[in-house]
Amino acid sequence: MALALEGSQALARTIALCRPQVVAAYPITPQTHIVEGIAKLVADGKLDCEMVSVESEHSAASVALGAAVAGSRAYTASASQGILLMAEVLFDIAGLRVPLVMTCANRALSGPLNIWNDQQDSMAVRDAGWIQLYCATNQEAIDTTVQAFRIAERCELPVMVCVDGFTLTHTLEPLDLPSAEQVDGFLPAYRFHHGLDPADPRSLGTLVAPEHFSEVRHAHHQALMRAQTEIEQADHEWAAVVGRHCGGLLEVRGDAGARLGILTLGSVLGTLEDAMDNDPSLPRARFIKLRSYRPFPAQALRKACEGLDTLIVLERALSPGAGGIVGPEVQTALIEMEAPPRVHNFAAGLGGRDLTLDLYKSLVDAVLGEKRRHGFAIIDVDTTLLPEADR
Amino acid sequence: MLEIRIHGRGGQGNVVAAYLLASAAIDGGRYAQAFPAFGAERRGAPVAAFVRIDEQPIRRRCQVREPSFLIVQDPALLEVPGTLAGLQAHGTILVDGAEAKIDDSGDNEIITMPATRLAMEHIGRPVPNTALLAAFITLTELMPLSALLDALAERFKGPVLENNQKLVEAAAATVEAGRWREVANGVSA
Numbered sequence: 001m002a003l004a005l006e007g008s009q010a011l012a013r014t015i016a017l018c019r020p021q022v023v024a025a026y027p028i029t030p031q032t033h034i035v036e037g038i039a040k041l042v043a044d045g046k047l048d049c050e051m052v053s054v055e056s057e058h059s060a061a062s063v064a065l066g067a068a069v070a071g072s073r074a075y076t077a078s079a080s081q082g083i084l085l086m087a088e089v090l091f092d093i094a095g096l097r098v099p100l101v102m103t104c105a106n107r108a109l110s111g112p113l114n115i116w117n118d119q120q121d122s123m124a125v126r127d128a129g130w131i132q133l134y135c136a137t138n139q140e141a142i143d144t145t146v147q148a149f150r151i152a153e154r155c156e157l158p159v160m161v162c163v164d165g166f167t168l169t170h171t172l173e174p175l176d177l178p179s180a181e182q183v184d185g186f187l188p189a190y191r192f193h194h195g196l197d198p199a200d201p202r203s204l205g206t207l208v209a210p211e212h213f214s215e216v217r218h219a220h221h222q223a224l225m226r227a228q229t230e231i232e233q234a235d236h237e238w239a240a241v242v243g244r245h246c247g248g249l250l251e252v253r254g255d256a257g258a259r260l261g262i263l264t265l266g267s268v269l270g271t272l273e274d275a276m277d278n279d280p281s282l283p284r285a286r287f288i289k290l291r292s293y294r295p296f297p298a299q300a301l302r303k304a305c306e307g308l309d310t311l312i313v314l315e316r317a318l319s320p321g322a323g324g325i326v327g328p329e330v331q332t333a334l335i336e337m338e339a340p341p342r343v344h345n346f347a348a349g350l351g352g353r354d355l356t357l358d359l360y361k362s363l364v365d366a367v368l369g370e371k372r373r374h375g376f377a378i379i380d381v382d383t384t385l386l387p388e389a390d391r
Numbered sequence: 392m393l394e395i396r397i398h399g400r401g402g403q404g405n406v407v408a409a410y411l412l413a414s415a416a417i418d419g420g421r422y423a424q425a426f427p428a429f430g431a432e433r434r435g436a437p438v439a440a441f442v443r444i445d446e447q448p449i450r451r452r453c454q455v456r457e458p459s460f461l462i463v464q465d466p467a468l469l470e471v472p473g474t475l476a477g478l479q480a481h482g483t484i485l486v487d488g489a490e491a492k493i494d495d496s497g498d499n500e501i502i503t504m505p506a507t508r509l510a511m512e513h514i515g516r517p518v519p520n521t522a523l524l525a526a527f528i529t530l531t532e533l534m535p536l537s538a539l540l541d542a543l544a545e546r547f548k549g550p551v552l553e554n555n556q557k558l559v560e561a562a563a564a565t566v567e568a569g570r571w572r573e574v575a576n577g578v579s580a
Contacts, residue, residue, distance in 0.1 A: 004414035004423070004542075116429070167452050171426040172410045174417045270450030356453045 002174035007138040007163070010175045011103060012037025014142045016047040017183040018101075018149050021072035024052040024063035028082040029115050030165035031105035035077055057082035061089035061102075068093075068100040069204060071195045073149065075100065079165055080107035083121040087128070090158075094129030095220065096205050099152035099192060100159075101145070106266065106316070107165040108351040116352020117165040119266060119316035123325050129220055131159040131227055132294040134265040138168050138175055140246045144291075146183055147234040147246070153190045154234075155227045162293075164267040164316075166352065182241050224295045231292050247289055249297035252304050255284035261304075261311040261341060262363060263288040263330060268314065268348075268355050275360035283364050293326070298333035305334055308341035310367050314379075318347045323376030342367075346379040353380055393533070393575060394455045395442040398474050399464030399520070402434040408462070408520035409440035414545070415528070415538035416444045424449045437471055444533065458482060459574060462527055464519045466503070475499075483571055485527050487519040491565045502530065504565045513558035514551070521555055522562035529563040531575035536563055 005013075011034050015023070023042075025035040041047040050067075054060045060076045067074040078086055083104060093100065104122045108114040122132060131151060135141040141163045148159040163169060196204060208216055232248040239245035254262075254273060262272060262285045269289055276285055288304050288311075290297075305311055311334070313327040322328075327345025334340040344367045349355040359380070366373045383391040395412070399405040406427045413425035421444055428439045441455040457477040463486040468474050478484070478499055488503035495501075504526050506519030514521075521543070528539055536559060543555050 002417065004410075004417035006410065166426070166429060170406075170429070171424060171452070172413050173424045173449070174422060267452055271453050274451040354454045356456070357451065 002176055004172055005175045005177075006033065006170060006172045007141060007168045007175075008033030008105075008170065009037050010138060010142055010177060011145060011163070011169075012041065013177055014145045015075055015103075016041045016049075017178060017180055018075075018146060018187055019047075019073060019184075020049055020075040022050045022052065022064065022067035022074045023076065024054055024060045024067070024074070025076050025078070026054050026057045026060045026082060028057070028079050030107055030117070030169045031077045031079040031082070031103065033169065034103055034105065038075075057085040058089060061086040061093065064100050064102070065089060065093050065096075065098055068098045068192060069096070069196050071191050071197070073100075073153075073190060075102065077103040077105065079105040080109055080115075080121045083125055084109065087125055090125050090128040090130065092205065093158045095216070097156050097194065097220065097223065098158060099156050099190075101148045101152050102158070102160050103145070104160050104162045105165040105169045106162055114351040117167050117316075118350045118352070119162065119164075120318075120350075122160060122162045123317040125160075126294065126325065129157075129224065130294060131155070131157055131224065131231070131292070132162055133159065133231070133291055134162045134293060135164075135168065135246075136264075136267055136269045136289055136291075138163075138171065138173060139244065141168060142175060142177065143238060143242065143244055143246050146178060146186060147231075147238050149187050150234045150238075151227065151230050153187075154230050155223060156192070156194065157223055157227055162266065167267045176242070176244070178242055186238060186241055228292065228295050228297055228300075231295075247291045249292040249300045250304055251289040251291065252286060253289060254287035256286055257307075258284040258286040259307065259309040260284070260364070260368065261286045261288055261308040263290055263311060263313045263326075265290050265293060265326065266316060268316070268359075271355055271357060272360050272363075275357040278357070279361075282361060283368060285360075285364070290326070296329060296333070301330065301333050302337050305337065305341055311341040311343050312363050312367055313343060313345045314363065315345070315347050316349050318350075318376070318378065327376065344373070345376045347376070348378065348380045350378065355380075392443055392445040392447075392449070393460075394458045395444075395460045395462065396455045396458040397440045397442070397462045397464070398468050399438055399440075400434070400468070401436045401438050403464045404518050404520035405438050405440040405464065408464075408524055409442050411521070411539065411542045411546075412442050412524055412527075413444070415534055415542045418541060419534050419538050421446060422448050424452075426452075428454055437468060437474075460485070460527070460531070460571075462523050463487065464506070464523060481574055481577065483574055485523060485530065487523060502526075502566060502570075504562065506562065509558055509561050509565075513561060514554045522558055525559040525562035526566045529568050530566050530571040532569045532572045533575050
C-alpha cells in the first residue's frame with residue numbers, strides 16, 4: 001500500500017531496510033532529513049546500526065570507508081559543499097574498490113552560495129570512479145537505493161544514488177516501501193573479500209609505483225564498464241520482487257517513433273512528459289532517461305537513439321568555459337552510429353530555478369524553430385539581467 | 392488536477408500544512424504531492440508551499456503557478472507581490488484574520504476565518520495552519536474532515552492530539568460546508 005511520505009523519510013526507512021551496520025554522516029541541506037531519519041531509527045532501537053556523528057564530510061566518508069573495509073555494510077549521504085569536502089575520500093573509496101552506498105541529495109555548488117537543486121555536485125565528482133545512478137522519482141530513489149547495495153557488493157565498487165534535492169527529497173507523495181523480507185531476500189549478508197582482517201593481515205591503499213598504477217586504473221575502468229551488466233540485472237531482479245523497474249542503464253519513454261529525442265538525468269522528466277502530453281499541438285519527443293551516468297552506457301545509448309534526427313541533451317550542470325558535461329559525452333558515443341542525430345546541448349534549472357511546463361516548448365523551439373540555436377546554452381537564462389558584456 | 396498554493400511566514404507551519412493536506416488525500420486513495428518553495432528559511436519571512444491532488448499519478452514537479460485555491464496564513468501577505476499571482480479566474484482565497492467574513496466583491500471570493508485566534512484558544516500557540524486546513528476541507532468537501540483528523544493522529548498523540556481535534560471542529564464550524572465544492576469539482580474533474 002502506498003504511504004504518504006516525504007522523499008527523505010522514505011529514503012531513511014529504505015536505507016534502514018538495507019540493514020547498514022555503520023552510517024556516518026554530517027548534516028547538510030537538502031540531505032539533512034535523510035540522515036536525521038536514520039539517526040532517529042537508530043535512537044528508537046528500530047535499526048541496529050552504529051550511527052557515527054562526525055565533524056565534517058571528509059570524516060563521514062572516511063568513517064564509511066573504514067567501516068566497509070573492516071567488513072561492515074556502510075552508508076553515508078551528503079550534498080553540494082559536503083560532496084566537495086568529501087572529494088578526496090570519494091576518490092580513495094572508489095580507487096580502493098570499496099563497496100559502499102551514498103546518497104547525493106543533488107544541490108548547486110558555491111559560489112555564490114545556493115542551497116537549491118541542480119546536479120553540479122555529483123558532476124564535480126564524475127571522475128571519482130563511483131557508479132552514479134540518477135533517480136527520476138522518489139519511488140525510483142527507493143528502489144535504486146536497495147539495488148545500489150546489491151550492485152556495490154557484487155561489483156565491489158561504490159555507488160552514488162543521485163536524488164534531486166528538494167524536488168525529490170522534500171516532496172511528499174504516495175510511495176511504496178518494500179517489506180523487510182523483500183529486501184532481506186534481495187540483499188543477503190555480505191563480507192567484503194578484500195577487507196581487513198587481523199587473522200589474515202594485509203595492507204590496503206599503500207603506495208603503487210608507476211610499474212603498476214596504470215594497471216590499477218585500467219582494472220578499475222574495466223570493473224566499472226562491467227558493472228553495466230550488474231546494474232541491469234539488479235533492476236531486473238528487483239522488478240521481479242516488487243513489480244517495479246527503474247529502467248536499468250537507461251529507459252526510453254514518450255513517443256518511441258518520434259524523430260526528436262530529449263535526454264535527461266533526474267527529476268525533470270515527469271514535467272517534460274506532462275508538458276508534451278498536455279499540448280497535442282507540440283512536436284512529439286522520445287525521452288531517454290539516463291539512469292546510469294557512470295558507467296556511461298554508450299552502446300545502450302546508441303540503440304536508444306536509433307531513428308532520431310535530433311537529440312537534445314538537457315543537463316542540470318555545466319563546465320564553464322566549455323559548455324555541457326553530459327552533452328559532449330553523448331555526442332562522442334553517438335559518432336559510431338551510421339546516422340547519428342544532431343546533438344543539441346542545454347543546461348536548465350541551475351541553482352533551483354523552477355523547471356516549468358514551458359521548458360518543453362522552449363527546448364523544441366530551440367532546435368526545430370526558425371531561430372534554431374547552435375552550441376551549448378543555459379536555456380532558461382535571462383540575459384536582460386546581465387551587463388552587455390556578459391549576455 | 393487540483394492545485395493549491397499555501398502562503399505564510401516562516402514558523403507558521405506552511406510545509407506541515409501542505410504535507411497534512413496531501414497526506415489526507417493520499418490516505419483517501421487519491422494521488423497527491425506536496426512540497427515547499429524553500430527560501431532562506433527564517434521565522435517571519437514570506438514562504439510558500441504547494442499541493443497537487445489528482446485521480447491519476449502526478450508526474451510534473453514544477454511549482455504551482457496557476458492555483459485554484461490560495462490558503463494564506465497571514466492577511467498582510469495579500470499585499471505582498473506574488474501572493475495572488477496566477478490565481479485562476481474561478482479561484483478562491485482562504486485567509487486567516489481577526490473574524491470570520493466573506494468578501495465576494497472582487498473576481499475571487501475571499502473567506503476570512505480566525506485561525507490564529509482559534510489556535511491560541513485550543514492549542515495555545517499562534518499557528519494557524521491546522522485551523523485553516525479544517526476550514527478549507529469543510530469549504531471544498533475534498534475529503535471528509537476525518538481524513539484530516541487521521542493525518543493529525545499520525546503526527547500527534549495524547550493531549551496535543553485531543554486539542555488539535557477540538558481545534559479542527561471549531562475551525563470547521565466557522566465556514567459554510569460545501570461552499571467551494573463546485574470550484575473543487577470543476578477542476579478535479
